[in-house]
Amino acid sequence: MSDLERIVVLAGGLSPEREVSLRSGDRVRDVLAEAGIHAVVADADAALLSMLRADPPSAVFPAIHGVCGEDGAIREVLGLLGVPYVGSVASACQMAFDKPTAKALTTAAGLATPPSVTLPRETFHDLGATAVIDLIVARLGLPLYVKPSRGGSALGAGAVRTAADLPAAVLSCFAYGDTALIERFISGTEVAVGVIDLGQGPQALPAVEIVPGEGEYDYAARYTAGKTEFYVPARLPATVADDVARIAIAAHTVLGLRDLSRTDLIVDADGTPWFLEVNVAPGMTETSTLPLALEASGHPFGRTCVRLLEQAAARGA
């Protein structure tokens, strides 16, 4: 029996992914309960520090997505408090959460990632949006994919097929953040590869192939049960499946991640996998891919969460 007397699942936060995070947090709490571990869900709010100080938990399971949850901030605070937690340390989160930084580091490690530019809002203002957009299209070509440099759940993100649609896409992106990552759109099979480390080093879970029912894998497609089909394992040739597993482990390792992560990739028509981004607090909802991959690979979701918590508790702060 584990020594997890008091477990706190952190969920909520103030980012646009709050609702998703609350669903993730509730699900983690529920699967822990099924595995015999009582956990409470707590928000990252003004009451959190006094609560953690008054009754320090055996370990914390962070399930806050977006700013505060994935940018390392809350983990930095947990470190200051001396509270053990599941997942990557703050400095690694900072690198992974900032998509351009993650792309630069993984590119340096030899992973293929779509050509891109990263531009803050001020650049468009100072140099003239039209001129900058023309330059982007001339350099990267079409189609493109625009997303905020920090954030998740496809909020503010979208594909652009024509140059005329790019300004609107950049505007939508800037509603969620002041810096846009604009990358060449790679058409192909969308896959998510979870990585889990239960003490024997990082292991890739089976790739999950994502097939949205219609259009893009946007917010509605991600969080409406039934709008997207998932194939576990992904329908990939074995060599390509090995490639995406290798890339996910490489991204996890290069970025110094710990315990668990999820890497999102596109496999193009030639079978080349392209690294898109990595998530340090992957979604844990009923429609999220990491729990699907865990279950499909013989790692019961609840039991895996327990083992991650045991590992964190044993590791200490």
Add this chain to the structure above:
Amino acid sequence: MTPEQQPISQPQRIDRYVGQYAERAVGMVASEIRALFAVAARPEIVSLAGGSPYVAALPLDVVGDMIGQLIAGQGATALQYCTAQGDAGLRERICDVMALEEIRAHPDEVVVTVGSQQALDLMARIFIDPGDVVLVEAPSYVGALGAFASYQADVVHVAMDDDGLIPEALEEAIRRTTAAGRRAKFLYTVPNYHNPAGVTLAAGRRHRILDICHRAGLLVVEDNPYGLLGFDGEPMRALRADDADGVVYLGTFSKTFAAGVRVGWAVAPTAIREKLILAAESAVLCHSSFSQLTVREYLNTQPWHEQVKDFRELYRERRDATLRALAGMVPSECHWTRPAGGFYVWLRLPDGINSKAMLPRAISSRVAYVPGTGFYADGSGGQYARLCYSLPDPDRIGEGIRRLAAVIETEMQLRDDFGPMSAS
């Protein structure tokens, strides 16, 4: 399985009933806007979004004692089923409330509902077949649009101005509907302190609207949640007071007592009323006896007129804070309505600014509102935002509008850099 392939995997859709849902459920999907509203519930956000009444102004200890006595004295009734039409004693008190707006009704004419939202649902249920036309104001209450959409109505918006629904626009909408070989099932209107527009149907227009509808054989559904919350003078005379046969009146205690008790009502011509009762019976069997008796006791034993007066003063102060802050802070290209009651200011943003697209930035800046797109069946209205002043205190309202003003200015700069955003 070929040697090169992974094991063949079957698609998982998480929802095993995909393909079995009714057509009307197609639009029921996760949305970014709802996700953003989840953030607005946090106290760090100044929420000018949800239209919640300030129930903290109620004497909660007194209400608590009253409920305790209700259970002690009448628990066997309060915790039992009742009739689908609702408690007779409550219906008598409802008639007293409506008398303030000059409606003369008999308790037998009243049907108690789960808030007025259920009355909207029941009206849609008994009148609307898929594709039927319903006329509503432009903009219109989002809850009504949702109720009508769930019965697959074809909603046609009719223009308003600062004096409410424009009679000529209503005539034109009826004419066009008729010319298309169709007939509108009813006109849905919020004549007083409109949600979301904040305007009130001018006294001089009321007879005209009734006359137009009477001539066209068009039923009027008068939704009046805010009628007793006017800031100047006596309540407006209800449309129902002048046409008992042509108007279905919907009322609620959500704004004058407590939204949480979920007690509303409908007053309708006999034939409609009978159908509403049968529809209510099939929907919920009967409404909560406990809620109904709570409201009845409140009206019987508490100084509710005084409480409504307190609410009016509270909301007037918050309305004033809102208008003052808007006048002092937002860019001059913005325009807004000046409500004489109720909860809402309807803000028109500068040209080329879309309130729905702006919402994520507003939430990041810790202020929330409802984008205008929610108040149009076709998703237009992006240039507008609904600001609700009922919940935050005046200082918070000022802070919220200061944040909102900065967000609008950023959007204006983006508009200037990138060109105007689409209106929906």
